Amino acid sequence: MNTRSTLHRPLAMLAGIGVAVAALAGCVSASTDSSVADDCTPAHDGLTTYTEGTLTVGVPENLPYTQTKGADAAGLEIDVIKKIAAAECLDVAVVPITYANGIPMISEQKKTDLITGGWYVTEARAEQVGFTAPTFYDSMGIISKEGVTTVEDLEEIGAVGSVAGFSWEADMSAVLGSELKTYPGTVETKQDLVSGRIQAALDGYAVATVAYADTDFIVEPAEVDDRIAITTSKPIIAFPIAKENTDLADAISEHIDGFREDGTLEKILADYDLPASLLVPTDVAATSIR
Numbered sequence: 004m005n006t007r008s009t010l011h012r013p014l015a016m017l018a019g020i021g022v023a024v025a026a027l028a029g030c031v032s033a034s035t036d037s038s039v040a041d042d043c044t045p046a047h048d049g050l051t052t053y054t055e056g057t058l059t060v061g062v063p064e065n066l067p068y069t070q071t072k073g074a075d076a077a078g079l080e081i082d083v084i085k086k087i088a089a090a091e092c093l094d095v096a097v098v099p100i101t102y103a104n105g106i107p108m109i110s111e112q113k114k115t116d117l118i119t120g121g122w123y124v125t126e127a128r129a130e131q132v133g134f135t136a137p138t139f140y141d142s143m144g145i146i147s148k149e150g151v152t153t154v155e156d157l158e159e160i161g162a163v164g165s166v167a168g169f170s171w172e173a174d175m176s177a178v179l180g181s182e183l184k185t186y187p188g189t190v191e192t193k194q195d196l197v198s199g200r201i202q203a204a205l206d207g208y209a210v211a212t213v214a215y216a217d218t219d220f221i222v223e224p225a226e227v228d229d230r231i232a233i234t235t236s237k238p239i240i241a242f243p244i245a246k247e248n249t250d251l252a253d254a255i256s257e258h259i260d261g262f263r264e265d266g267t268l269e270k271i272l273a274d275y276d277l278p279a280s281l282l283v284p285t286d287v288a289a290t291s292i293r
Contacts, residue, residue, distance in 0.1 A: 043092035047254040050091060052116050058093040060084055061100035061108050061118035066213045067275045068121035068240075071099050079275050080119040080242070083138060086267070087258045106131055109245050116251065117244040121207065123170070124239045129292045133249070136256035137241040137283045137291045138268060143171050143225040143233050144208035146196065150221040151203055154178060154228040161202035164192045170238065174231045175205065189214045196220065209277055239283055239291055252293070263288065 037056060053059050062069045062076045069078040076097045088095045098115050100108055105118045110131045121141065124134050145151050147160065157163050158178065165175060167185040176183050186192040189206055193214055196204045206214065211222045227234045244252045262268045269279050283291070 037094050039092045039094060045092040046090045046258070047250070050093075050251050050254055051248060052093065052251065053113065054096065056092075056094060057096050058084070058088045058091070058117075059096045059098060059115045061098050061105055061115040061120075063100050063102055063105065063118075063120040065102075065120045065210065067209055067277070069119045071097060078119070079271050079277075080121070080138070082271050082274070083259070083262065083268070084117075084119065084242075086262070087255055090258060091254065106243060109243060113245075116248070117242045117255070119242060121209070121240050122243050124241050124292050126292065128243065131246075132243040133246040133252050134241040134291070134293055135244055135252055136259040136263075136293070137239045137288050138259060138263075139209075139240045139272070139281045140237040140283055141240055141281070142208045142237050143169070143231070144206050144211035144222050145203060145225050146206065146211050146215055146220050146222050147203040148220060150223055152223045153226045154231055154234070157203055162200070163203045163205065164195055164201040165205040166192055166207075169205070169207070169233075171205065171231055171233045174233070178230055193218075209275075209281065212276065239287070241291065256293070260285070260288065 039056070060076070062071050062081070064070050066078055068080045069076060085095060098108070100115070100118060100120075102120070105120065105122070106128065108114045109118060117135070122128070123141065124137060128134075145157065149160075151157060151160065154175075162182050162184055163175075163179055164184045164186055165172060166189055167187060172185065184195070184201055186195070189210060192204050192206065195201045197218065208222065208224045215222050225231065225234050229235060242255065244255070259268075263282065263285060269282050272279060272281055
């Protein structure tokens with residue numbers, strides 16, 4: 004994921020969670036006073052984190068998943084993490100990251116316990132980090148004035164912009180040829196779409212719903228097209244986490260699976276005006292790469 008956008012709604016702080024935000028990526032600011040109650044009983048005993056009593060979380064700018072916000076962080080994945088930290092009697096420290104340095108922050112630099120931001124579960128990434136139980140699906144979002152939903156319609160619409168680096172890039176390039184224009188991020192793609200230099204755009208569906216909320220453009224998930232792999236097998240999102248810290252990964256996964264069953268994850272999707280169809284079901288979650 005390479006997209007960026009600005010926060011469009013305030014988020015209530017979850018009582019009992021203290022958040023320390025690093026001034027620079029890779030540097031975690033120490034919180035001298037814990038906001039966890041002295042009589043708090045963690046759901047799992049003996050969990051190990053890089054900083055005792057604190058869950059250190061890497062956060063990129065990628066709403067609706069995550070965004071640093073002053074001395075806090077916001078987004079649907081942050082909502083999930085805060086609930087887990089509260090259950091484990093942990094404070095939360097936020098480290099700003101990018102999509103270039105996120106995985107190394109876990110696998111090499113050992114600066115975070117896990118990272119957030121809508122990371123796809125892939126076999127290549129699983130060679131470097133572990134994954135928690137999955138949370139949500141993503142899909143290729145099509146943004147247009149007309150409400151286009153099919154790749155076939157994109158073949159007739161004219162120039163189509165796409166944020167670079169998504170898994171659909173090669174497939175869409177084969178279909179659209181020179182009509183596919185790539186951009187470094189959501190902001191640049193949106194600028195050319197609004198100005199009329201392209202007639203439609205492609206981005207992660209959830210990210211696009213936030214990025215284009217202030218426009219007349221319509222964001223739709225792409226319909227199935229056998230030529231575009233992402234439309235036939237939706238990407239699964241989970242939290243990358245240190246491979247060696249299996250106890251922490253298992254504990255977080257247990258919470259996620261509980262949130263899946265009790266409706267918490269579905270409610271969080273609704274809070275961000277996202278459909279319940281983005282929730283990874285239990286049977287799929289059980290077979291996801293860990």
